[in-house]
Amino acid sequence: MDDLSLRAATPADLDAVLAFWKVAAEGTSISDDGDGVARLVERDPDALILAEREGALVGTVIAGFDGWRCHLYRLAVHPDQRRRGVGGALLAAAGERFVALGGRRADAMVLDRNTSAHHAWRAAGYEAEPQWSRWVKHLTG
Template sequence: MTEIVVRPATVADVGAVLALWTVGAENADRPSDSAADVERLLARDPEALVLATDGEDVVGSVIVGWDGWRCHLYRLAVHPSHRRRGIGRTLLEHAEQRFAAVGGKRADAMVLDGNDLGASIWTDAGYSRQPEWSRWVKPL
Protein backbone atom coordinates (compact mmCIF):
# COMPACT_ATOMS: atom_id res chain seq x y z
CA MET A 1 0.00 0.00 0.00
CA THR A 2 1.27 3.46 -0.90
CA GLU A 3 0.55 6.54 1.17
CA ILE A 4 -3.12 7.52 1.28
CA VAL A 5 -3.68 10.95 -0.26
CA VAL A 6 -6.80 13.03 0.46
CA ARG A 7 -7.80 15.43 -2.29
CA PRO A 8 -10.81 16.96 -4.03
CA ALA A 9 -12.31 14.86 -6.83
CA THR A 10 -12.12 15.90 -10.46
CA VAL A 11 -14.32 15.00 -13.40
CA ALA A 12 -11.70 12.40 -14.35
CA ASP A 13 -12.50 10.56 -11.07
CA VAL A 14 -16.24 10.18 -11.66
CA GLY A 15 -16.14 6.58 -12.93
CA ALA A 16 -13.91 5.46 -10.06
CA VAL A 17 -16.16 7.20 -7.54
CA LEU A 18 -19.26 5.46 -8.87
CA ALA A 19 -17.41 2.12 -8.77
CA LEU A 20 -16.38 2.78 -5.15
CA TRP A 21 -19.93 3.60 -4.14
CA THR A 22 -21.13 0.33 -5.68
CA VAL A 23 -18.93 -1.75 -3.36
CA GLY A 24 -18.11 0.55 -0.46
CA ALA A 25 -21.24 2.55 0.32
CA GLU A 26 -24.73 1.93 1.61
CA ASN A 27 -26.93 2.06 -1.47
CA ALA A 28 -30.35 1.13 -0.07
CA ASP A 29 -33.18 3.64 0.08
CA ARG A 30 -31.56 6.27 -2.13
CA PRO A 31 -31.90 7.34 -5.73
CA SER A 32 -29.32 5.75 -8.01
CA ASP A 33 -26.19 7.77 -8.70
CA SER A 34 -25.05 8.74 -12.17
CA ALA A 35 -22.00 10.35 -13.74
CA ALA A 36 -24.12 13.39 -14.57
CA ASP A 37 -25.09 13.76 -10.89
CA VAL A 38 -21.48 13.67 -9.72
CA GLU A 39 -20.36 16.04 -12.49
CA ARG A 40 -23.12 18.49 -11.49
CA LEU A 41 -21.90 18.39 -7.88
CA LEU A 42 -18.32 19.10 -8.98
CA ALA A 43 -19.44 21.97 -11.22
CA ARG A 44 -21.39 23.56 -8.35
CA ASP A 45 -18.71 23.06 -5.68
CA PRO A 46 -15.36 21.66 -6.87
CA GLU A 47 -14.24 20.97 -3.28
CA ALA A 48 -17.40 19.15 -2.15
CA LEU A 49 -16.38 15.62 -3.12
CA VAL A 50 -13.28 14.57 -1.23
CA LEU A 51 -11.42 11.40 -2.11
CA ALA A 52 -8.86 9.17 -0.46
CA THR A 53 -6.54 7.61 -3.00
CA ASP A 54 -4.01 4.81 -2.73
CA GLY A 55 -1.76 5.41 -5.70
CA GLU A 56 -4.14 5.67 -8.66
CA ASP A 57 -7.00 3.87 -6.86
CA VAL A 58 -9.92 5.74 -5.30
CA VAL A 59 -10.42 3.98 -1.95
CA GLY A 60 -12.58 6.43 -0.01
CA SER A 61 -14.96 9.34 -0.42
CA VAL A 62 -17.09 11.82 1.44
CA ILE A 63 -19.29 14.60 0.14
CA VAL A 64 -18.65 17.72 2.22
CA GLY A 65 -21.76 19.80 1.64
CA TRP A 66 -21.76 23.43 2.71
CA ASP A 67 -24.75 25.50 1.66
CA GLY A 68 -23.63 28.67 3.41
CA TRP A 69 -25.70 27.80 6.47
CA ARG A 70 -25.39 24.12 7.32
CA CYS A 71 -22.66 21.48 7.14
CA HIS A 72 -23.82 18.17 5.68
CA LEU A 73 -21.84 14.97 5.12
CA TYR A 74 -22.88 12.38 2.56
CA ARG A 75 -21.54 9.27 0.87
CA LEU A 76 -18.80 8.43 3.36
CA ALA A 77 -17.43 5.27 1.83
CA VAL A 78 -14.25 3.23 2.14
CA HIS A 79 -13.45 0.35 -0.18
CA PRO A 80 -13.81 -2.95 1.72
CA SER A 81 -10.16 -3.82 0.99
CA HIS A 82 -9.03 -0.63 2.77
CA ARG A 83 -11.25 -0.57 5.84
CA ARG A 84 -9.93 -0.41 9.41
CA ARG A 85 -6.96 1.74 8.35
CA GLY A 86 -8.23 5.14 9.50
CA ILE A 87 -9.28 6.31 6.03
CA GLY A 88 -12.85 7.17 7.07
CA ARG A 89 -11.59 9.15 10.06
CA THR A 90 -9.06 10.99 7.86
CA LEU A 91 -11.81 11.93 5.40
CA LEU A 92 -14.00 13.21 8.24
CA GLU A 93 -11.16 15.24 9.72
CA HIS A 94 -10.62 16.85 6.31
CA ALA A 95 -14.34 17.61 6.06
CA GLU A 96 -14.45 19.13 9.54
CA GLN A 97 -11.47 21.36 8.73
CA ARG A 98 -13.26 22.60 5.62
CA PHE A 99 -16.39 23.34 7.63
CA ALA A 100 -14.42 25.20 10.31
CA ALA A 101 -12.67 27.28 7.64
CA VAL A 102 -16.00 28.53 6.25
CA GLY A 103 -17.54 29.19 9.68
CA GLY A 104 -19.60 26.02 10.06
CA LYS A 105 -20.78 25.30 13.58
CA ARG A 106 -22.13 21.74 13.43
CA ALA A 107 -21.83 18.90 10.94
CA ASP A 108 -24.54 16.35 10.35
CA ALA A 109 -24.76 13.06 8.54
CA MET A 110 -27.69 10.87 7.62
CA VAL A 111 -27.18 7.19 8.45
CA LEU A 112 -29.79 4.53 7.77
CA ASP A 113 -31.06 2.91 10.97
CA GLY A 114 -29.91 -0.56 9.91
CA ASN A 115 -26.45 0.54 8.74
CA ASP A 116 -24.47 -0.71 11.75
CA LEU A 117 -21.10 -0.38 10.00
CA GLY A 118 -21.86 3.23 9.11
CA ALA A 119 -23.12 3.98 12.62
CA SER A 120 -19.91 2.66 14.13
CA ILE A 121 -17.76 4.90 11.92
CA TRP A 122 -19.74 7.98 12.89
CA THR A 123 -19.77 7.06 16.58
CA ASP A 124 -16.01 6.45 16.59
CA ALA A 125 -15.51 9.90 15.04
CA GLY A 126 -17.47 11.58 17.85
CA TYR A 127 -20.88 11.93 16.20
CA SER A 128 -24.05 10.91 18.00
CA ARG A 129 -27.57 10.09 16.87
CA GLN A 130 -30.14 12.81 17.42
CA PRO A 131 -33.31 10.87 18.28
CA GLU A 132 -35.60 13.90 18.41
CA TRP A 133 -35.24 14.51 14.65
CA SER A 134 -36.92 12.72 11.78
CA ARG A 135 -35.99 13.09 8.17
CA TRP A 136 -38.76 14.08 5.75
CA VAL A 137 -38.25 13.31 2.08
CA LYS A 138 -40.04 13.76 -1.21
CA PRO A 139 -38.68 12.25 -4.43
CA LEU A 140 -38.43 14.86 -7.20
Template sequence: MNQPADIVIRPARVEDIPVLLAFWAEAGENHGRPVDNAPVVEALLSRDPDALIVAELGEIIVGTVIAGWDGWRAHLYRLAVAPDHRGRGIARLLLEDAERRLRSLGAIRFDAMVLATNSAGASAWAAMDYHPQEEWVRWVKRATTEASSD
Protein backbone atom coordinates in the same frame (compact mmCIF):
# COMPACT_ATOMS: atom_id res chain seq x y z
CA MET B 1 -4.90 1.62 14.38
CA ASN B 2 -2.91 0.67 11.28
CA GLN B 3 -3.15 3.92 9.32
CA PRO B 4 -1.49 3.86 5.89
CA ALA B 5 1.07 6.68 5.62
CA ASP B 6 0.72 6.91 1.85
CA ILE B 7 -2.96 7.88 1.74
CA VAL B 8 -3.56 11.10 -0.19
CA ILE B 9 -6.68 13.13 0.59
CA ARG B 10 -7.81 15.41 -2.25
CA PRO B 11 -10.90 16.89 -3.91
CA ALA B 12 -12.46 14.68 -6.58
CA ARG B 13 -12.05 15.65 -10.22
CA VAL B 14 -14.44 15.26 -13.14
CA GLU B 15 -12.25 12.52 -14.59
CA ASP B 16 -12.79 10.52 -11.35
CA ILE B 17 -16.55 10.22 -11.90
CA PRO B 18 -16.65 6.78 -13.61
CA VAL B 19 -14.33 5.37 -10.92
CA LEU B 20 -16.41 6.98 -8.14
CA LEU B 21 -19.65 5.49 -9.48
CA ALA B 22 -18.07 2.01 -9.58
CA PHE B 23 -16.54 2.56 -6.13
CA TRP B 24 -19.87 3.55 -4.56
CA ALA B 25 -21.58 0.52 -6.15
CA GLU B 26 -19.13 -1.67 -4.21
CA ALA B 27 -18.33 0.30 -1.05
CA GLY B 28 -21.22 2.70 -0.49
CA GLU B 29 -24.43 2.37 1.43
CA ASN B 30 -26.82 2.27 -1.50
CA HIS B 31 -30.05 1.03 0.01
CA GLY B 32 -32.76 3.68 0.14
CA ARG B 33 -31.05 6.26 -2.05
CA PRO B 34 -31.52 7.31 -5.66
CA VAL B 35 -29.04 5.74 -8.06
CA ASP B 36 -25.92 7.86 -8.51
CA ASN B 37 -25.13 8.94 -12.05
CA ALA B 38 -22.44 10.92 -13.83
CA PRO B 39 -24.50 14.08 -14.52
CA VAL B 40 -25.44 14.44 -10.83
CA VAL B 41 -21.86 14.02 -9.63
CA GLU B 42 -20.61 16.38 -12.34
CA ALA B 43 -23.19 18.98 -11.24
CA LEU B 44 -21.93 18.70 -7.65
CA LEU B 45 -18.32 19.20 -8.76
CA SER B 46 -19.32 22.12 -10.96
CA ARG B 47 -21.23 23.83 -8.15
CA ASP B 48 -18.73 23.09 -5.36
CA PRO B 49 -15.45 21.62 -6.64
CA ASP B 50 -14.13 20.88 -3.14
CA ALA B 51 -17.24 19.19 -1.72
CA LEU B 52 -16.44 15.63 -2.81
CA ILE B 53 -13.29 14.46 -1.06
CA VAL B 54 -11.47 11.25 -1.96
CA ALA B 55 -8.78 9.15 -0.30
CA GLU B 56 -6.28 7.63 -2.68
CA LEU B 57 -3.79 4.85 -2.09
CA GLY B 58 -1.38 4.91 -4.98
CA GLU B 59 -3.72 5.94 -7.76
CA ILE B 60 -6.68 3.96 -6.45
CA ILE B 61 -9.63 5.62 -4.74
CA VAL B 62 -10.19 3.83 -1.43
CA GLY B 63 -12.53 6.28 0.29
CA THR B 64 -14.91 9.20 -0.16
CA VAL B 65 -16.96 11.71 1.75
CA ILE B 66 -19.08 14.63 0.59
CA ALA B 67 -18.81 17.75 2.74
CA GLY B 68 -21.76 19.85 1.63
CA TRP B 69 -22.12 23.48 2.65
CA ASP B 70 -25.19 25.49 1.73
CA GLY B 71 -23.99 28.71 3.35
CA TRP B 72 -25.78 27.93 6.59
CA ARG B 73 -25.54 24.23 7.40
CA ALA B 74 -22.84 21.60 7.01
CA HIS B 75 -23.89 18.18 5.76
CA LEU B 76 -21.73 15.07 5.50
CA TYR B 77 -22.70 12.11 3.39
CA ARG B 78 -21.35 9.44 1.05
CA LEU B 79 -18.69 8.38 3.59
CA ALA B 80 -17.44 5.13 2.12
CA VAL B 81 -14.24 3.12 2.44
CA ALA B 82 -13.29 0.17 0.24
CA PRO B 83 -14.14 -3.04 2.14
CA ASP B 84 -10.55 -4.34 2.05
CA HIS B 85 -9.20 -1.03 3.46
CA ARG B 86 -11.59 -0.58 6.39
CA GLY B 87 -10.29 -0.33 9.93
CA ARG B 88 -7.11 1.53 8.93
CA GLY B 89 -8.13 5.11 9.71
CA ILE B 90 -9.18 6.19 6.22
CA ALA B 91 -12.67 7.29 7.31
CA ARG B 92 -11.07 9.34 10.10
CA LEU B 93 -8.70 11.06 7.63
CA LEU B 94 -11.61 11.86 5.32
CA LEU B 95 -13.79 13.22 8.12
CA GLU B 96 -10.98 15.31 9.59
CA ASP B 97 -10.40 16.89 6.18
CA ALA B 98 -14.15 17.41 5.62
CA GLU B 99 -14.60 19.01 9.04
CA ARG B 100 -11.60 21.29 8.46
CA ARG B 101 -13.09 22.39 5.14
CA LEU B 102 -16.53 23.02 6.62
CA ARG B 103 -15.15 24.92 9.63
CA SER B 104 -13.23 27.21 7.25
CA LEU B 105 -16.53 27.99 5.52
CA GLY B 106 -18.18 28.94 8.83
CA ALA B 107 -19.79 25.71 10.02
CA ILE B 108 -20.52 25.50 13.73
CA ARG B 109 -22.17 22.05 13.64
CA PHE B 110 -21.99 19.05 11.33
CA ASP B 111 -24.70 16.57 10.50
CA ALA B 112 -24.31 13.20 8.83
CA MET B 113 -26.86 11.16 6.92
CA VAL B 114 -26.46 7.48 7.79
CA LEU B 115 -28.92 4.68 7.12
CA ALA B 116 -30.36 3.31 10.36
CA THR B 117 -29.38 -0.22 9.27
CA ASN B 118 -25.75 0.67 8.48
CA SER B 119 -24.00 -0.63 11.60
CA ALA B 120 -20.50 -0.35 10.09
CA GLY B 121 -21.19 3.25 9.18
CA ALA B 122 -22.65 3.97 12.59
CA SER B 123 -19.47 2.66 14.21
CA ALA B 124 -17.30 4.93 12.06
CA TRP B 125 -19.39 8.00 12.85
CA ALA B 126 -19.48 7.17 16.57
CA ALA B 127 -15.68 6.82 16.60
CA MET B 128 -15.53 10.45 15.42
CA ASP B 129 -17.88 11.61 18.23
CA TYR B 130 -21.06 11.81 16.12
CA HIS B 131 -24.30 10.54 17.63
CA PRO B 132 -27.88 10.10 16.45
CA GLN B 133 -30.17 13.00 17.23
CA GLU B 134 -33.24 11.06 18.27
CA GLU B 135 -35.66 13.99 18.27
CA TRP B 136 -35.29 14.49 14.49
CA VAL B 137 -36.75 12.42 11.68
CA ARG B 138 -35.65 12.89 8.09
CA TRP B 139 -38.48 13.50 5.63
CA VAL B 140 -37.85 13.01 1.92
CA LYS B 141 -39.64 13.58 -1.36
CA ARG B 142 -38.55 12.75 -4.89
CA ALA B 143 -37.80 15.81 -6.98
CA THR B 144 -39.17 14.10 -10.11
CA THR B 145 -42.13 11.88 -10.79
CA GLU B 146 -40.03 9.47 -12.86
CA ALA B 147 -39.68 5.98 -11.45
CA SER B 148 -36.41 5.55 -9.62
CA SER B 149 -34.89 3.06 -7.25
CA ASP B 150 -35.11 5.20 -4.13
Protein backbone atom coordinates in the same frame (compact mmCIF):
# COMPACT_ATOMS: atom_id res chain seq x y z
CA MET C 1 -1.44 6.22 7.14
CA ASP C 2 1.43 7.97 5.33
CA ASP C 3 0.41 6.25 2.12
CA LEU C 4 -3.13 7.70 2.25
CA SER C 5 -3.70 10.84 0.22
CA LEU C 6 -6.79 13.02 0.15
CA ARG C 7 -7.89 15.32 -2.63
CA ALA C 8 -10.93 16.92 -4.19
CA ALA C 9 -12.56 15.01 -7.03
CA THR C 10 -12.35 16.33 -10.56
CA PRO C 11 -14.71 15.70 -13.47
CA ALA C 12 -12.28 13.03 -14.68
CA ASP C 13 -12.93 11.02 -11.48
CA LEU C 14 -16.70 10.76 -11.77
CA ASP C 15 -16.98 7.38 -13.50
CA ALA C 16 -14.54 5.85 -11.01
CA VAL C 17 -16.48 7.35 -8.08
CA LEU C 18 -19.79 5.96 -9.32
CA ALA C 19 -18.25 2.50 -9.81
CA PHE C 20 -16.64 2.73 -6.36
CA TRP C 21 -19.96 3.50 -4.67
CA LYS C 22 -21.43 0.32 -6.13
CA VAL C 23 -18.75 -1.65 -4.28
CA ALA C 24 -18.21 0.40 -1.12
CA ALA C 25 -21.45 2.23 -0.35
CA GLU C 26 -24.54 0.65 1.16
CA GLY C 27 -26.56 0.92 -2.00
CA THR C 28 -27.25 3.58 -4.54
CA SER C 29 -29.57 6.54 -4.52
CA ILE C 30 -31.47 8.47 -7.13
CA SER C 31 -28.66 11.04 -7.31
CA ASP C 32 -25.96 8.45 -8.01
CA ASP C 33 -25.54 9.22 -11.66
CA GLY C 34 -22.98 11.04 -13.76
CA ASP C 35 -25.09 14.17 -14.20
CA GLY C 36 -25.85 14.50 -10.49
CA VAL C 37 -22.25 14.06 -9.37
CA ALA C 38 -21.01 16.32 -12.17
CA ARG C 39 -23.35 19.08 -10.94
CA LEU C 40 -21.97 18.67 -7.44
CA VAL C 41 -18.35 18.96 -8.57
CA GLU C 42 -19.15 21.91 -10.83
CA ARG C 43 -21.10 23.79 -8.14
CA ASP C 44 -18.69 23.06 -5.27
CA PRO C 45 -15.36 21.68 -6.55
CA ASP C 46 -14.03 20.88 -3.07
CA ALA C 47 -17.10 19.08 -1.73
CA LEU C 48 -16.36 15.55 -2.96
CA ILE C 49 -13.24 14.40 -1.13
CA LEU C 50 -11.43 11.27 -2.31
CA ALA C 51 -9.03 9.08 -0.37
CA GLU C 52 -6.44 7.15 -2.37
CA ARG C 53 -3.78 4.58 -1.59
CA GLU C 54 -1.17 3.80 -4.21
CA GLY C 55 -3.32 5.56 -6.79
CA ALA C 56 -6.42 3.47 -6.02
CA LEU C 57 -9.64 5.01 -4.77
CA VAL C 58 -10.29 3.69 -1.24
CA GLY C 59 -12.77 6.19 0.20
CA THR C 60 -15.09 9.12 -0.42
CA VAL C 61 -17.11 11.67 1.46
CA ILE C 62 -19.24 14.56 0.26
CA ALA C 63 -18.76 17.56 2.53
CA GLY C 64 -21.39 20.05 1.42
CA PHE C 65 -21.95 23.51 2.86
CA ASP C 66 -24.98 25.59 1.98
CA GLY C 67 -23.77 28.75 3.70
CA TRP C 68 -25.61 27.89 6.89
CA ARG C 69 -25.19 24.19 7.70
CA CYS C 70 -22.64 21.55 6.88
CA HIS C 71 -23.87 18.26 5.45
CA LEU C 72 -22.08 14.94 5.00
CA TYR C 73 -23.05 12.32 2.47
CA ARG C 74 -21.53 9.26 0.88
CA LEU C 75 -18.89 8.38 3.44
CA ALA C 76 -17.79 5.15 1.83
CA VAL C 77 -14.68 3.08 2.41
CA HIS C 78 -13.66 0.12 0.29
CA PRO C 79 -14.38 -3.10 2.22
CA ASP C 80 -10.69 -4.11 2.08
CA GLN C 81 -9.66 -0.76 3.61
CA ARG C 82 -12.05 -0.56 6.55
CA ARG C 83 -10.66 -0.14 10.07
CA ARG C 84 -7.48 1.35 8.62
CA GLY C 85 -8.16 5.05 9.28
CA VAL C 86 -9.64 5.97 5.91
CA GLY C 87 -13.06 7.00 7.23
CA GLY C 88 -11.55 8.98 10.09
CA ALA C 89 -9.19 10.81 7.74
CA LEU C 90 -12.07 11.69 5.42
CA LEU C 91 -14.22 12.96 8.29
CA ALA C 92 -11.31 15.01 9.65
CA ALA C 93 -10.76 16.59 6.22
CA ALA C 94 -14.48 17.36 5.95
CA GLY C 95 -14.41 18.94 9.42
CA GLU C 96 -11.42 21.10 8.47
CA ARG C 97 -13.24 22.23 5.33
CA PHE C 98 -16.34 23.11 7.33
CA VAL C 99 -14.44 25.11 9.94
CA ALA C 100 -12.58 27.01 7.20
CA LEU C 101 -15.93 27.88 5.61
CA GLY C 102 -17.33 29.12 8.92
CA GLY C 103 -19.56 26.12 9.58
CA ARG C 104 -20.66 25.50 13.14
CA ARG C 105 -22.66 22.29 12.90
CA ALA C 106 -22.41 19.26 10.66
CA ASP C 107 -25.02 16.62 10.09
CA ALA C 108 -24.72 13.32 8.31
CA MET C 109 -27.06 11.07 6.41
CA VAL C 110 -26.44 7.60 7.86
CA LEU C 111 -28.71 4.64 7.30
CA ASP C 112 -30.00 3.20 10.57
CA ARG C 113 -29.35 -0.30 9.27
CA ASN C 114 -25.71 0.52 8.53
CA THR C 115 -24.65 -0.35 12.07
CA SER C 116 -21.08 -1.14 11.04
CA ALA C 117 -20.61 2.55 10.18
CA HIS C 118 -21.98 3.83 13.47
CA HIS C 119 -18.63 3.13 15.18
CA ALA C 120 -16.80 5.39 12.72
CA TRP C 121 -19.25 8.23 13.26
CA ARG C 122 -18.99 7.95 17.05
CA ALA C 123 -15.19 7.81 16.88
CA ALA C 124 -15.23 11.04 14.88
CA GLY C 125 -17.31 12.79 17.54
CA TYR C 126 -20.77 12.56 15.99
CA GLU C 127 -23.85 11.73 18.04
CA ALA C 128 -27.06 10.16 16.86
CA GLU C 129 -30.18 12.29 17.04
CA PRO C 130 -32.85 9.59 16.80
CA GLN C 131 -35.72 12.02 16.58
CA TRP C 132 -34.27 13.14 13.24
CA SER C 133 -32.52 9.93 12.12
CA ARG C 134 -29.35 11.84 11.54
CA TRP C 135 -25.95 12.18 13.13
CA VAL C 136 -24.70 15.58 14.19
CA LYS C 137 -21.44 17.11 15.29
CA HIS C 138 -21.05 20.65 16.61
CA LEU C 139 -17.84 22.04 15.11
CA THR C 140 -17.29 24.93 17.49
CA GLY C 141 -18.34 25.92 20.97
